[in-house]
Amino acid sequence: MTDKHLLLIDDDIEYTQLLSEYLSVQGYTLDIANDGELGLNMATSATHYDLILLDVMLPKLDGFEVLKRLRTSHLTPVLMLTAKGDDYDKILGLEIGADDYLAKPFNHRELSARIKALVRRMAMLPTNSTQQNLKLGDVELSPSTQQVTCADHPLELTGTEFSVLQLLMINHGKLVTKNDISEKVLGRKLAAFDRSIDMHVSNLRKKLSTYSQEEKIKTLRGAGYQYLVATC
Amino acid sequence: MTDKHLLLIDDDIEYTQLLSEYLSVQGYTLDIANDGELGLNMATSATHYDLILLDVMLPKLDGFEVLKRLRTSHLTPVLMLTAKGDDYDKILGLEIGADDYLAKPFNHRELSARIKALVRRMAMLPTNSTQQNLKLGDVELSPSTQQVTCADHPLELTGTEFSVLQLLMINHGKLVTKNDISEKVLGRKLAAFDRSIDMHVSNLRKKLSTYSQEEKIKTLRGAGYQYLVATC
DNA sequence: GCCTGCCTTTACATAAGCTTTACATTTCCT
DNA sequence: AGGAAATGTAAAGCTTATGTAAAGGCAGGC
DSSP: OOOEEEEEEOSOHHHHHHHHHHHHHTTEEEEEESSHHHHHHHHTSSSOOSEEEEESSOSSSOHHHHHHHHHTTOOOOEEEEESOOOHHHHHHHHHTTOSEEEESSOOHHHHHHHHHHHHHHHTTSOSOOTTSOEEETTEEEETTTTEEEETTEEEOOOHHHHHHHHHHHHTTTSEEEHHHHIIIIISSOOOTTOOHHHHHHHHHHHHHTTTOOSOOEEEETTTEEEEOOOOO | OOOOEEEEEOSOHHHHHHHHHHHHHTTOEEEEESSHHHHHHHHTSSSOOSEEEEESSOSSSOHHHHHHHHHHHBOOOEEEEESOOOHHHHHHHHHTTOSEEEESSOOHHHHHHHHHHHHHHHTTSOGGGGBOOEEETTEEEETTTTEEEETTEEEOOOHHHHHHHHHHHHTTTSEEEHHHHIIIIISSOOOTTOOHHHHHHHHHHHHHTTTOOSOOEEEETTTEEEEOOOOO
16 A cells, blocks of 8 residues: 555564564565664665664664764655663754654554654655756756756756756746745745846746747746646 | 744643743744644644644644644644653554654653754745645645646636635635634735725636636625535 | 856836725615 | 615726846856
8 A cells, every 4th residue: 555665774683573574564665674784775775765764773883873874865764763762862863864763662553653654744745856857848957967958959057047947847837935946046045125036037937938939937926936837 | 043933732831931932942933822723723824834833632622633623724744742651642643644742741852853853854845835735626726836726727816816715715614704814814904994805705706607607605794705615 | 366157136117916996786784 | 665884896006026137246267
């Protein structure tokens, strides 16, 4: 039913077996790593995990260290587990980027409920990563080369224009508020009377219109902008 | 620094005062509701909350009920609090849509860490994604795309019209007073002889009637308006 | 130091849409 | 029925958001 892919990093082999069975029944696919090093490798591999269950006490690389290193490159949600009921541990874990924390021994149904809650919430995130190539209608955007083409003609975009277009394309069909654009692209809150975003959008439209007639960026007055999905 | 807006729903006034102070220092803006009904109202008002802290034991409407009703229209993250350490409660809360659960008495720093973790994760979402899509009869409303369709035909609504319709649809079957509409949509009290709401409703009706005959918005004279539930 | 490119600000025209006005119509009360 | 109050709505008025050209400013490169 759920078909979500989880990674469990825990050195207690008996325990992992048990959890594995329990979570399989719930409809999750579960991979297991019995030490921190392997766990980190798997977590950062090409395999996409929807959620990582991470024990704190681990051989080779402890849970905090795994989390810290994972967070340098990945935003995968992490639920930490620990034998200690130590508050300090909890707080530290959450501070350095864990999404939830559960002290052993825990009720399996609580674990299951917390997993479900996290997965449910994560499903709301836009699926596209910022690394992915995007193609919508006659517009193609390639993050690796910073290149955008419209009807096969390359466009000369500035870095900011590129980022704005990318954000709009990732969220195509959806409203993207000016404040979101400002925060994500310019790294600052939208101030009153700040017209920068309008200008970048205006410039984008001008460049996009060079090789294509159809309107691509729609204004939602009082709200923001929206990249129109191809109607064909 | 954070500047995040939280809503605390808890009837223990002393306790809320304390938490309020504590969280203010952390840089959060905190609104407080001392009963479930008020809390639900505030949570569904035009004010956007980044996170709701919800006690289970509440006068008028208990925490579970508040959460259930909130979730019919909003996906705002909720952290539940409870005096009981009851696992069953926790699981129930998480099942019906809470994002986290903390048993009282808790370490303030743990609360703070969990809030931070949730807010951090939620910051990755587009702003308007915390509102549910609504569908009643042949009318569909989608906050993320700011799109309303009637019998599968898209309607061109203004921002205000959209918000009025959303409010009416959220409270379908119930009376929504003009003052409520004015406060939640326009952000101001309804003044005498103010006909704005009437006009917005009038325009809405006109647009809705384009593709559908049945009356959708009923006038309750002297009181307000009501979105009629589909009779089929 | 001086380009050069790009982001931001300024300024103004324009358009969108919210509010007000005015009047017709309906409802309710006595 | 008569009248007051509330509502429906077209149209005018007004406020504000937006589009965009042009000027200003800032930083990196040569």
